[in-house]
Amino acid sequence: MSRVERFAINKQGRDYAVGDIHGHFQRLLAQMAAIGFDPAVDRLFSVGDLVDRGPECPQALQWLEQPWFHAVQGNHEALAVTHVSGGWLDYSQYRAAGGGWFLDLPASEQARFAERFARMPLALEIATPGGPVGLVHADCPCASWLQLCEQLQAQVPQALQDYCQWSRHRLQVDDDRPIAGLRALIVGHTPLHEVRVLGNIWHIDTGGWSRGHFSLLALDNLSLANATAGE
Template sequence: MIKVKRIVENTAGRDFIVGDLHGAFDLLDAAMEAVDFDARKDRLFSVGDLVDRGPDSPRVIAFLEQPFFFAVRGNHEDMFLDIYAESDTPSESVVREKTANYGMRWWWDLPQNERLAYIAAFRRLPLVMEVQTRHGAIGILHAEVPLGMDWATFTALIESGDQQVIQQALRGRSRACRGDNLGVDGIERVFVGHTPLESAAQRGNVFHLDTGAVFGLMDPDNSGGRLTFAGLNSHRVLMASPVRKDLIDIHVEPGQS
């Protein structure tokens, strides 16, 4: 598995990034339609947690097979990998016990061959992405870079397999919970998810994109969360404009939508 995936600049089209989906792929469809996403030249990046809780988690495999779609591993994908870490054939009782919570029961309806296809796809997900843009390199991961750590040190520790740093990259909440504004040195910007916020937030050079989209779907009043969909190349403070019943925020510069 490539732990840190480095991706060249897109000189043909536009790049976008989306917050935690958790199976809300119909909202992603609407966001892509709203910006006239062109799969031939545009690219879409994800901060992970593609599955669980939402109604369309099984659609993840179709997105992961698309050449325009790039995702890092979230802690929810990692939970499935933990189940299958020792064997591709754990007992059904073990599988059901470990997928009984966190919205993971969609897994119960999948036959074994499909489960293994999902596991193989999750194993291919990098922990971190570094994307070149016209404004400089952008970092993407699920949760957080440890406080006080610069980007070069962080990626070197990820690549070396440092488990403490890997767990912070997948599950850490220190920056989000403290409202840290110091940012991460050595990188133009960093995009993360994992900790749901009421709205997308920029803290230093770190952009927090998890705005609880799946909770908006689960709330009949559509007041529990939104999907954040942003232009990756935007060099300004992101400007929001809601579409589709206030469940999606599109953040792009003029001319990108």
């Protein structure tokens, strides 16, 4: 099974990307309403981390059923899958990162969430008038998008998945080398005060789940639909 999901160009409405949500769906809905998001024709693409930290984590499954909402698997969804599958976790760290709501669920409910999270792709590719836009949770370890997509076929190496979901290296070293084959790559994972662009990589987790705001990036023209001062 490929861990890449592709979407044709949206000819009826607009496409947007959003950073980490972390259980704050009502805040996100308010910002979507403020930009006039129309679920009948518009689509929202998420960099993952729908759960942990916020009070509305159980709503993640409802969002994943919406035809206008599409998300990659973030590291927090991966943690839930690892727990249910019997993999090793640092449980004190998992709880500190907001996973207590999940660990305290009955085993049957944990399994229901984990089954759905396990089916989330690791990468999304969206056609736009200016060329393809990609999404992964944290970063792309490859110099080209095609190379990453080829490696996300069948059995994905754990090291590759970990890089896509956990890496902060690009931001730490200010690596502005672009990812070939993409108009833009959209990532989250690392909360920032404002959107930051390195090469063609857009880091859009601006802490809407914390004390910041959700940055909604319009994919047709790569503009912030709800830009605030400084962005």
